[in-house]
Amino acid sequence: MVQFSDISSALETQVIELPSWAFGNSGTRFKVFGTPGTPRTIQEKIADAAQVNQYTGLSPKVALHIPWDKVDDYSALRDYAADLGMQLGTVNSNTFQDDVYKFGSLTHTDPKIRQKAIDHHFECIDIMHATGSQDLKIWLADGTNYPGQGDIRGRQDRLADSLASIYARIGDDQRLVLEYKFFEPAFYHTDVPDWGTSYAQVSALGERALVCLDTGHHAPGTNIEFIVAQLLRLGKLGSFDFNSRFYADDDLIVGAADPFQLFRILYEVIRGGGYGPESTVAFMLDQCHNVEDKIPGQMRSVLNVQEMTARALLVDPAAIKAAQDAGDVLGANGILMDAFYTDVRPALAEWRAGRGLPTDPMAAYAASGYQQKIAEDRVGGAQASWGA
């Protein structure tokens, strides 16, 4: 097996982008619980994100969600972030909370509503120019609840048209990433339900249109690492939305539900060239912290990704290839499992110490008093949530 010392430099460049909305309240259709200290503004969200980065060194970027994070002056916001050691990252559009989108946005039968949705993306692109963001991420809630409600085929054609308009607008160093999702909020069909659809749509657009893989957006039993390998092979893996799930799109802390799956995903990322300075694959979280604390929840998440990346890097490519070629099923599997079962946490603690980071980021954050401080300071105002 590869030794930790051999991989420690490969861990240097890892960046995991944080979603601004993970710092706000979230929940289910049944209830959204509020918590003391929850940010009221995008500035407070960025401040919280900066905490995650301060203790882990893994997350110098924060993704924005428009309109939830709209401000008057993005340049000022960029400076504000920079002062906290943070950059503004992916811009996420939102065409699912306006009443006119009840029956679709980029797929709507009404050209005026479609144009409104396209215009929203134009606005997002303008923001990207101001923030220096690379990726425009499109996740669509479009779909139908009942058979016959919509024309599945026609909606797909209109989606292609709408995406073409948006793609034509993005800058030369910007990218459009199209997320797919198996179901929810639509319950009969979603317009981009699987990687195949996203792949077919972005392939029709051009080189800078890519697929976004959200790890929670698949049918039960789906082999996600296969999709990772396939998209990397096809040159179309743009970015990850990391989270974990037991049932549906539960949006739990990445690695919490099935750490071995996260390991396998990262193994295929590395094996397929999706990791490291040469790769353009963007790593991002997309999670909800419905019942747990948000800042430590995000910290736990980026640490989980880092730990599994380290484990995946420990797999010896030559050794596993030899076992695979020899048809040594247990041997090849054993090489993978050895890496997975290796407890990299002590080595990572040391690695952090060598970089001026706390050995135990969770404990260091807990001891810092930040949580208590924001709970006391952030009184009044509306706590951020998905609606604002």
Next chain:
Amino acid sequence: MVQFSDISSALETQVIELPSWAFGNSGTRFKVFGTPGTPRTIQEKIADAAQVNQYTGLSPKVALHIPWDKVDDYSALRDYAADLGMQLGTVNSNTFQDDVYKFGSLTHTDPKIRQKAIDHHFECIDIMHATGSQDLKIWLADGTNYPGQGDIRGRQDRLADSLASIYARIGDDQRLVLEYKFFEPAFYHTDVPDWGTSYAQVSALGERALVCLDTGHHAPGTNIEFIVAQLLRLGKLGSFDFNSRFYADDDLIVGAADPFQLFRILYEVIRGGGYGPESTVAFMLDQCHNVEDKIPGQMRSVLNVQEMTARALLVDPAAIKAAQDAGDVLGANGILMDAFYTDVRPALAEWRAGRGLPTDPMAAYAASGYQQKIAEDRVGGAQASWGA
């Protein structure tokens, strides 16, 4: 095959209870769309429910949800309903929207919070006495999101204790029905995830504690009619929450996603003695009309149940038994399918005509102008939804 004329009297006594909340707005964690005419009060919900009954003759009962439907004077509410030809039905408790229930209600580690949840059920029982309701329905959102978050076993024991307190309080002609649910809003474990758990819990309570089967609350691929048959066999099927789903607990119109499954469920209900005046099994809807009109949505639902009941009644018990005993797979299946494929809608239209009901209830309601009227009248106030 049995003829429609043979079954038409068996259709007379069918009652499908309507949930008050189906007339309010509902949605997903992403968005709740409002619609003109949505009720603001329980009185307006009952008025809308009365419409469903007026045009279909199938739904003279409306279930209440506490605290959403709390009023000062339940006796007055009962009279109000009676004037509209309606009765007040099942009382549904709610221990999932108060902040103290974030980590559980009847299962909580804190005895004070548990008692608060028990007291809420006592209040529901008091209301049942005032409304003349038979069933106290308990659906719990209790569960955890992360492995280790809670003590699965201890929670089960506490649940048993809490239920025993509640059961001790219900009247001699009242019943406690315990609903189970596979997941949501909890994502790692729910405290009553399957019929086995509900069965084990209610069996420990006594005769008037029964299982509530919500057709949308199962794992993918679950054979629901088997559970129906089993619970009837065990004498523990208390009631149904009807709806349909493609993926999770989608709460779509019953019969919309898989009409053949609804037919099979009703076939087992009938075969097992769960249908007809002798049976105490309660039929209820539990649905959301996120994108479709609510009143016609409820009408479509009760008509679907009626149509599938009629089809299921057409199966000739002697003929199917003969084919089953002979090992005639295609023959036995064919007898079932013949009944399912029989278009009972014309006969049902006639049946309705003979009872002073419109032959086409959907069209009659649409023509009535009621929808336009409530859209115009119900201006101002807060539209009812799951929060109120």
Next chain:
Amino acid sequence: MVQFSDISSALETQVIELPSWAFGNSGTRFKVFGTPGTPRTIQEKIADAAQVNQYTGLSPKVALHIPWDKVDDYSALRDYAADLGMQLGTVNSNTFQDDVYKFGSLTHTDPKIRQKAIDHHFECIDIMHATGSQDLKIWLADGTNYPGQGDIRGRQDRLADSLASIYARIGDDQRLVLEYKFFEPAFYHTDVPDWGTSYAQVSALGERALVCLDTGHHAPGTNIEFIVAQLLRLGKLGSFDFNSRFYADDDLIVGAADPFQLFRILYEVIRGGGYGPESTVAFMLDQCHNVEDKIPGQMRSVLNVQEMTARALLVDPAAIKAAQDAGDVLGANGILMDAFYTDVRPALAEWRAGRGLPTDPMAAYAASGYQQKIAEDRVGGAQASWGA
């Protein structure tokens, strides 16, 4: 709604190909039950297939499976079939029963084994020339059982190479159709698990390479009609393998598990231009009759496809489009459901009578004495099954 008289001519050209292996014994890993009268040879299989066609008029083609159906003289076999009113159809390759394929065939790391698998397909193409078959269908059992056992990415690349060799060999009027399957017999990953993979692979080959959609080969909850619509849109839907399932690849009679799903699939086929004389989409069954009689099982299957095609043709395109465009959810859904619930069986019986076919094909076959005759005649020899 469209009337049956309007669609009766559209039903004329429907052809549903029968798989030769459906007439042999099949089962599970636990047991294969034999039945009296089961064919011993491909000739007897064709004779049985001809019975299905004789009584239904729907199935003049029978697909071959190589090597199960190998003969010395395919030209003689073609004549034999022609005498029974049958054509030889799709040729199905088999690279899953030879010991050398334990770790893969077209994806194997060993170039010699890969070549052997390629050569097998060359042999199939030669047979196609002799039989006049249009389609070479490739379903691969390739995959792995354990994480790490194989190199997912490398296998995909080798698959692409192997397919390119095979594609280069097919004739100008022949097609290669690549089937995908979610799992089984491989349990960790399959090399062509989903439509996206099949689509990506065949797109790299050329115009005459297409996707084969087996209705039983998807993850739980997958919206199959969406895939149908998408593949038709992309011009890559080559053929169907029809069957039905409750859980996995159960290979039950098509339409038996979820008739409404079959209806929705056929609706999208028709809506997307995949039905009728202009379309090149091939309809085929791929089923197992483990416990039911095989010939009536196949008859029931083709009749189910015909009945659901008729129902799907009854949907009025203009009416549903109007409702869809108006955002009339219940109206649009109602138009679809009206067609589904229409009992087309009496009209189809009449339709058959007008074409010299028995009004009740199942009863006519049962009365013919054929089943008894083959049970008596086919004594001795080895009953055909998946092994031979």
Next chain:
Amino acid sequence: MVQFSDISSALETQVIELPSWAFGNSGTRFKVFGTPGTPRTIQEKIADAAQVNQYTGLSPKVALHIPWDKVDDYSALRDYAADLGMQLGTVNSNTFQDDVYKFGSLTHTDPKIRQKAIDHHFECIDIMHATGSQDLKIWLADGTNYPGQGDIRGRQDRLADSLASIYARIGDDQRLVLEYKFFEPAFYHTDVPDWGTSYAQVSALGERALVCLDTGHHAPGTNIEFIVAQLLRLGKLGSFDFNSRFYADDDLIVGAADPFQLFRILYEVIRGGGYGPESTVAFMLDQCHNVEDKIPGQMRSVLNVQEMTARALLVDPAAIKAAQDAGDVLGANGILMDAFYTDVRPALAEWRAGRGLPTDPMAAYAASGYQQKIAEDRVGGAQASWGA
């Protein structure tokens, strides 16, 4: 966290029973691959099982499958096993491979076939007396493939009757354990599909009738550790059939697909009193080694169970309870994860060394030459598989 030194004695008494059939060939309906050295007799299977025990010290028992492992003299077989340091364990009945059971065994409509199936279990009980086995394990393939094919309710009643006859015959120190299975080989319904059904059936029998939980026999997404906790709470968890799965009943090496799930299951076993000398819960494997070597496959399996047991024992009950009671979601989860992520393999190697076992059992076995020896010696005869 608890230290390894604190738990090392608790590992002493762990016994994981091996299934005799795991040493024979197995496969899917598509193909069963043979391998050199595969046993031809039950004696050779026991010899192979003894190897697993020799290198791991974990598996001194081997379960029998009747009729696959029938011999004339069970007393001699017992002595043969004892000479190899092995005991004969659970007796597994088989009512799925005789032609008369095509439509059911203990549930069959024909009393003669039911009696034959009951008599088979009587024979198994007789064998248990001769072998000194404690458990009669019943797994039924009974079920139907098509709706209407059988009377679900009637079959359940007949099952209850048949089980009562069998239960009446078992000795005072013997137990009946009833396994449940979601699907396969039956595809529409199985007669014991879930723990609830098994629980209801065995509860009706008596104290020595218990549930057998096969970890691969659940619906997708099922929380298995919840069922473990519940059955322990109800006093009805009799035994485990360990294996793992990605999709269906894949029967892969336990822990291979989701090691974290295995950890959680064992955590609930321990927390609920199902582990240790006081507990009567039997641990058994039930696996197939379709493509990997069988003896090392079984070794890997028992080692996986041991490693996860050790990890689960490391969880500090007081610490996790404190965090749970405090509503500290991340803290409580973290305590569990710390134990899971702790690499117990070095400590276990030392533990083994202290007990005269090889530190690396897999390597020691590979170096022993046993595999080569049986490959050379076991020539001729029919390799054991599910059929014999």
